[in-house]
Amino acid sequence: MNIQADYNFAYLDEQTKRMIRRAILKAIAIPGYQVPFSSREMPMPYGWGTGGVQVTASIIGPDDVLKVIDQGADDTTNAVSIRAFFAKVARVQTTTHTGEATIIQTRHRIPEEQLREGQTLVYQVPIPEPLRFLEPRETETRKMHALEEYGLMHVKLYEDIATHGHIATTYAYPVKVEGRYVMDPSPTPKFDNPKMHMSEALQLFGAGREKRIYAIPPFTDVVSLDFDDHPFEVQKFDKPCAICGAEAVYLDEVILDDRGKRMFVCSDTDNCESRQAAGHRGELSGMEAAQ
Amino acid sequence: MSDQPLLSVNDVSKFYGSRVGCRDVSFDLYPGEVLAVVGESGSGKTTLLNCISTRLEPTNGSVTYRMRDETTRDLYQMSEAERRFLMRTDWGFVHQNPADGLRMAVSAGANVGERLMAVGDRHYGNIRETAIDWLGRVEINEDRVDDQPRAFSGGMRQRLQIARNLVTGPRLIFMDEPTGGLDVSVQARLLDLIRGLVSDLGLAAIVVTHDLAVARLLSHRMIVMKDGHVIESGLTDRVLDDPHQPYTQLLVSSILQV
Ligand SMILES: Nc1ncnc2c1ncn2[C@@H]1O[C@H](COP(=O)(O)OP(=O)(O)O)[C@@H](O)[C@H]1O
Numbered sequence: 146m147n148i149q150a151d152y153n154f155a156y157l158d159e160q161t162k163r164m165i166r167r168a169i170l171k172a173i174a175i176p177g178y179q180v181p182f183s184s185r186e187m188p189m190p191y192g193w194g195t196g197g198v199q200v201t202a203s204i205i206g207p208d209d210v211l212k213v214i215d216q217g218a219d220d221t222t223n224a225v226s227i228r229a230f231f232a233k234v235a236r237v238q239t240t241t242h243t244g245e246a247t248i249i250q251t252r253h254r255i256p257e258e259q260l261r262e263g264q265t266l267v268y269q270v271p272i273p274e275p276l277r278f279l280e281p282r283e284t285e286t287r288k289m290h291a292l293e294e295y296g297l298m299h300v301k302l303y304e305d306i307a308t309h310g311h312i313a314t315t316y317a318y319p320v321k322v323e324g325r326y327v328m329d330p331s332p333t334p335k336f337d338n339p340k341m342h343m344s345e346a347l348q349l350f351g352a353g354r355e356k357r358i359y360a361i362p363p364f365t366d367v368v369s370l371d372f373d374d375h376p377f378e379v380q381k382f383d384k385p386c387a388i389c390g391a392e393a394v395y396l397d398e399v400i401l402d403d404r405g406k407r408m409f410v411c412s413d414t415d416n417c418e419s420r421q422a423a424g425h426r427g428e429l430s431g432m433e434a435a436q
Numbered sequence: 437m438s439d440q441p442l443l444s445v446n447d448v449s450k451f452y453g454s455r456v457g458c459r460d461v462s463f464d465l466y467p468g469e470v471l472a473v474v475g476e477s478g479s480g481k482t483t484l485l486n487c488i489s490t491r492l493e494p495t496n497g498s499v500t501y502r503m504r505d506e507t508t509r510d511l512y513q514m515s516e517a518e519r520r521f522l523m524r525t526d527w528g529f530v531h532q533n534p535a536d537g538l539r540m541a542v543s544a545g546a547n548v549g550e551r552l553m554a555v556g557d558r559h560y561g562n563i564r565e566t567a568i569d570w571l572g573r574v575e576i577n578e579d580r581v582d583d584q585p586r587a588f589s590g591g592m593r594q595r596l597q598i599a600r601n602l603v604t605g606p607r608l609i610f611m612d613e614p615t616g617g618l619d620v621s622v623q624a625r626l627l628d629l630i631r632g633l634v635s636d637l638g639l640a641a642i643v644v645t646h647d648l649a650v651a652r653l654l655s656h657r658m659i660v661m662k663d664g665h666v667i668e669s670g671l672t673d674r675v676l677d678d679p680h681q682p683y684t685q686l687l688v689s690s691i692l693q694v
């Protein structure tokens with residue numbers, strides 16, 4: 146990233162930040178509603194989280210502490226570059242610890258550690274429109290939101306069950322926010338959906354390419370759509386994390402060798418490391434010690 | 437049939453710029469009554485149907501409808517939300533081209549179930565069971581419930597469209613050339629099916645057709661359009677057996693010769 150010496154605090158000019166803040170305030174006032182905004186060019190390609198970066202740039206102040214995750218990890222290329230970007234253009238302190246951060250920008254996960262009042266979770270969203278799958282016309286999807294016509298959302302879930310015998314959607318699983326707007330938490334796993342419900346933290350969603358911002362204010366009702374006879378369920382993992390032994394957390398599958406040996410480990414690297422520091426061990430830790 | 441009209445069309449006109457779509461059309465439709473709108477291509481049938489069914493705002497005139505709660509409402513004074521709700525509950529619309537009335541990329545079962553889900557049905561098992569029941573009533577085998585309409589013949593698609601519309605128990609159904617574009621033998625079977633369903637369910641219907649045989653088979657009453665105007669109307673048997681207007685006489689004699 147080639148950033149000139151005379152950039153404004155947090156890269157965006159104050160005019161633009163005000164425009165984005167107005168969109169954010171409107172989004173907070175109408176939970177789950179997609180507010181259009183004029184997305185700016187950022188010094189990174191679309192798909193790298195330009196929507197999330199613009200939201201973060203508009204809300205961040207010199208005293209904020211920033212954490213950035215991609216999947217659940219702080220050390221992936223995308224997370225590292227966004228963190229470095231803000232360290233440079235806003236000179237803010239950064240962290241990998243969920244508990245220390247005031248702003249957490251994320252691409253796929255909600256941290257395992259419960260978020261607190263005063264924290265803000267900023268999501269990078271590729272496709273904000275949950276109805277897009279079955280209704281390609283923007284004029285029509287807007288009307289459906291306006292008139293609260295959400296039958297189509299259940300058509301998608303119906304098709305899932307008809308095809309797979311159960312609701313097979315595992316990512317971008319649609320939710321209804323505060324009993325009104327249907328919203329796409331994309332692309333988080335449905336495992337994280339329950340964490341959005343009544344969260345103490347403010348949740349902001351930015352879609353750069355599609356030029357939309359939406360929000361879930363703290364303590365908002367967030368319900369995953371389902372059928373009475375096929376209720377919403379989160380993924381369950383057969384084993385605990387191989388490294389820290391955590392249960393009821395989201396695990397990633399890791400291939401260990403070319404003979405197909407696999408293990409499941411925490412997707413949230415910070416949570417895993419904190420647990421290890423506190424002395425928790427999984428089955429692999431023992432093996433490593435033996436080697 | 438009740439003595440109160442279900443639908444009243446009052447002096448409806450639609451102009452496309454200076455061109456006449458339809459002009460000064462008035463009629464009443466009673467519960468359970470089937471009205472055919474006939475006329476040659478370009479006579480204004482589709483324009484009129486769209487004006488009545490709130491798909492196209494008329495330039496002048498009004499359309500009133502007696503709701504399920506017995507209140508009579510001016511359709512164009514209703515909010516868009518109310519109109520759209522009416523369209524997917526108490527009304528049906530069968531398009532000439534099934535692709536306009538179906539979701540081609542979702543299964544037959546979901547096509548039929550969509551209206552149920554739209555009005556809040558949240559039990560997958562019940563929705564599917566109802567969908568299968570409706571497929572049966574339009575002579576589509578249960579084992580096609582998970583197939584997409586893309587894999588269906590023209591006649592099957594049209595029957596699926598009918599099932600999708602009837603699943604919420606509407607009282608009024610609009611059809612625009614429902615058998616157009618189908619083979620003659622397929623047409624005959626579809627017409628029989630429509631006639632059976634309409635009479636079993638006591639549906640009111642407005643059927644647009646250029647085919648007088650369709651009007652004869654399905655409708656109680658008919659109106660004949662020419663250049664956007666209604667030039668003759670009356671009981672179907674009377675109009676076809678004893679047409680008063682020279683234009684209607686011409687239409688009738690032209691099919692009798694075939
Ligand atoms: N969208 C439109 N714009 C302009 N003229 C139209 C439009 N739709 C229909 N018309 C004209 O209105 C008249 C009636 O058309 P239409 O209602 O389609 O007749 P029908 O269904 O009987 O064939 C025709 O002259 C037609 O060319």
Ligand SMILES: [Mg+2]
Pocket residue numbers: 481482483
């Ligand atoms: Mg027509």
